[in-house]
Amino acid sequence: MNERDDLYQTREAHSADFRFDDAVARVFPDMIKRSVPGYAETVAMSGIIAGRYARDNTRLYDLGCSLGAVTLAxxxxxxxRGCQVIGVDNSASMLERAAHYIALDDHSLAGDPVAVELLQADICSLTLDNASVTALNYVLQFIVLDQRLELLTRIAEATIPGGALILSEKISFEVAEQPLQDALHWDFKRANGYSEMEIARKRTAIEDYLIPEREEVHRQRLLAAGFSQVIRWYQCFNFVSFLAIR
Known part of the structure; x- marks a missing residue:
């Protein structure tokens, strides 16, 4: 069902032409594993964090759920008890494949598993409520800059006291550090089999679509949104995960 990511061996890239379409959905597991250092650890630890912060009869949201890896974690x-996990994405292609993985998981579980619902929606206009845990992994970086605080504020307002937001992002750095972080990320991609042409074309495709920010910007915005505590719990090169507590 999943294919190797060779999209940019043949696809010409133009700035901001990257979309989560069916072609990307087909290769997404391979793409993200080979492109995002620490991705597997982020998924697994999202499950552990959910175990600590989930409360009875609340909702857990996976916003921008793609194929549902964090949803399942x-x-x-x-x-x-009595929880529901809601995976939300605006890509029908992603959700179609996510539904397949959820169905497989349903068949593998005994007893009364945690309920999972998938929704196709724009997370910037979605109504959120009674959340104990929300995951926003590698998604905020694709949201228009002037909409990011509003989204995080709505998440904070929907989160019960003591609840948590998991936020994972590609970040930017001080001018002196940025070239090394970029080089290490590209080395990671080379080590995973991407050619120089593929790396360059992918970079061109997303350079106006994925807008990273510095760590302090994320911290300040999370606090301004209404979270009381922010910690960085994971970093691998230029990808960072934060835990924000309501």
């Missing part, structure tokens, strides 16, 4: 991590 949270489902398996939850120990509270």
């Amino acid at each position: 949270m489902r398996h991590g939850v120990r509270a």
